Amino acid sequence: MADDPRARDDNLMGRFDDEGLRRFSARQAVIAVAITSLLLILFSGASIRHAGEEMKPGIGHDIVLGFGKPAGWLADRLPLADAADNLTSVVAANDSLGTAGGFDQPISSGPTAKVPPATPENFDPLALGEQPAQKRPLQTLLVTGDSLSTPLDTEIARRLAPDGVNVIRDPHLATGISNTALVDWGKLATSQVDNDHPDAVVVFIGANEGYPMPGPGGKDVSCCGAEWASIFANRARQMMNTYRQAGAAQVFWLTVPTPRDPARQRIERAVNQAISVAAAPWREQVHLIDTVPVFTPGDHYRDAMQVGGSEQIVRESDGIHLNETGSSVAADIVVADLDNEFTH
Numbered sequence: 298m299a300d301d302p303r304a305r306d307d308n309l310m311g312r313f314d315d316e317g318l319r320r321f322s323a324r325q326a327v328i329a330v331a332i333t334s335l336l337l338i339l340f341s342g343a344s345i346r347h348a349g350e351e352m353k354p355g356i357g358h359d360i361v362l363g364f365g366k367p368a369g370w371l372a373d374r375l376p377l378a379d380a381a382d383n384l385t386s387v388v389a390a391n392d393s394l395g396t397a398g399g400f401d402q403p404i405s406s407g408p409t410a411k412v413p414p415a416t417p418e419n420f421d422p423l424a425l426g427e428q429p430a431q432k433r434p435l436q437t438l439l440v441t442g443d444s445l446s447t448p449l450d451t452e453i454a455r456r457l458a459p460d461g462v463n464v465i466r467d468p469h470l471a472t473g474i475s476n477t478a479l480v481d482w483g484k485l486a487t488s489q490v491d492n493d494h495p496d497a498v499v500v501f502i503g504a505n506e507g508y509p510m511p512g513p514g515g516k517d518v519s520c521c522g523a524e525w526a527s528i529f530a531n532r533a534r535q536m537m538n539t540y541r542q543a544g545a546a547q548v549f550w551l552t553v554p555t556p557r558d559p560a561r562q563r564i565e566r567a568v569n570q571a572i573s574v575a576a577a578p579w580r581e582q583v584h585l586i587d588t589v590p591v592f593t594p595g596d597h598y599r600d601a602m603q604v605g606g607s608e609q610i611v612r613e614s615d616g617i618h619l620n621e622t623g624s625s626v627a628a629d630i631v632v633a634d635l636d637n638e639f640t641h
Contacts, residue, residue, distance in 0.1 A: 416578070417581070418544065418578065418579050418580070418581045418582065419577065419578055419580055419581075420580055420581065421580040421581060422581060424580075429637070432638065432639055432640045433496075433639060433640070434496075434639065434641065435457070435462050435496050435497060435635060435638075435639035435640065435641040436461075436462065436463060436496055437463045437465065437493060437494065437495045437496050438453070438457065438462055438463070438464050438465065438495060438496065438497050438498075438499065438635070439465045439467060439489060439493055439495035439497070439498045439499070439540075440453055440454075440465065440466050440467070440468075440498075440499045440501075441466075441467040441468065441469070441489065441498065441499070441500055441502075442468060442469075442499075442500050442501040442502035443468065443469060443470060443471070443472050443473060443502045443503070443504050443505055444468065444470045444471065444504050444505075444618060445501040445502060445503060445504050445551075445553070445617075445618060445619070446466075446468045446499075446500075446502065447466070447468045447470075447624075448621055448624045449499075449501055449551075449619070449624045449627055449628055449631070450464070450466035450467075450468060450499075451466065451624075452621070452624045452625050452627070452628035453499065453628045453631055453632060454466060455628075456628060456632050457632065457635075457641060460641040461641070462641050465493055465495065467489060469485065472502075472505065473502070473503075473504075473505035473506045474502060474503075474506060474529060474532050474533060474536070475506045475507065475508040475510050475520070475529055475532075476505065476506075476508040482502075482532070482536055483532065483535050483536060483539075486535075486536045486539040486540055487539050489540075490539055490542060490546075494542070495540075495546060496546055496547070496639065497546060497547045497548070497635060497638070497639065498540040498546060498547075498548050498549070499549045499550075500536070500540070500548065500549070500550045500551065501550075501551040501627075503552075503553035503565065503568045503569075503572075504553070504617050504618065506520070506529070506564050506567075506568050507520040507521065507561075507564040509525075510525065510528045510529065510532075511528075512524060520563075520564055520567060521563050521564055521566070521567035522567075525567060526567045526570055526571040527571070527574075529567070529568065529571040530571035530572070530574045530575040531575070533571060533572055533575035534574075534575035534578070537550070537575055537576060537579060537583050538579070541582040544581075544582055546582070547582055547583075547638050547639075548579075548582060548583045549584050549586055549631055549634055549635065550572060550576065550583060550584070550586065551586045551588050551627065551631070552568075552569040552572060552573075552585065552586070552587050552588050552589055553565045553568055553569055553588070553589075554588040554589055554592040554593050554612075554619070555589060555592070555593035555596050555597065555598050556598065556616055556617045557598045557612075557616025557617070558616060558617075561617065562596070562598075566596070569587075569589065573585060584638075586627075586630055586634060588627060588630075591627075591630065592611060592612075592619070592623065592626075598616065599612075600612050600616075604622055604625075604626060609622050610622065611623030611626060
């Protein structure tokens with residue numbers, strides 16, 4: 298049978314000998330297995346121990362724990378297991394990911410090109426627990442806006458003028474950010490800064506909003522959905538950026554207290570949301586003063602509130618504006634916020 302050409306040796310190792318491809322001896326194979334076992338113990342000794350602990354009692358359990366306990370003890374004292382976990386987790390996490398959109402790419406390019414970068418000005422240092430910056434003198438203060446800004450401007454001037462602060466009162470009645478027929482507030486803000494170079498600007502505006510505004514395609518967008526609010530926010534943001542003067546000035550922007558008329562309440566909510574969004578890039582320099590919790594808690598209109606220990610009327614009869622008492626309350630809040638940033 299040995300000479301029968303039909304006889305076949307099922308041992309296929311000979312093909313390596315025929316091609317001269319066999320390179321390792323049995324001794325080398327044993328060494329390779331020993332090295333592999335050692336590496337397994339070093340990197341996964343704790344896993345072997347854990348596997349033994351999970352097994353049911355018996356000889357297999359005893360054998361695995363016999364190796365697992367010393368292997369686990371050694372692995373606990375070496376950083377190799379953690380290093381292997383970190384390495385393999387990185388490989389596993391990134392194997393199926395492409396090359397686009399990584400943190401190693403600048404956000405000015407690739408699929409993240411439309412993501413605006415975060416800057417230190419986006420954060421309020423005090424909210425991060427940092428030490429406040431050294432206060433500087435308040436020399437010139439601009440108080441501006443529509444009819445909401447008066448008599449607030451007078452009340453603020455009464456408090457600060459005795460300290461030598463030059464309070465510039467510049468209200469523009471019946472105007473609005475959403476309506477440029479009387480005043481384009483983008484141009485007005487630029488003119489105010491060029492003329493006065495204020496150290497701080499107080500803005501109170503929003504009594505005459507709700508007008509349709511041109512959208513990105515030129516078509517008018519009606520109040521008061523997200524598209525309208527985004528257009529309003531972009532206009533307000535342009536004003537804020539002008540008033541902050543590249544970080545040289547501080548801006549204090551008051552939200553609109555809830556009006557009596559439900560139709561106006563819808564406008565007020567859109568305006569206040571837009572103002573909050575507009576200020577996001579410059580929390581360090583643009584300070585929102587939320588009047589809603591003070592005058593209309595829960596966004597519910599009220600004519601009167603506790604002032605100086607007694608119930609007093611704080612709104613005008615139109616259900617929109619603050620009267621002198623209400624403006625005095627608002628002025629106290631504004632001046633307190635100014636005191637956090639300036640000396641006077």
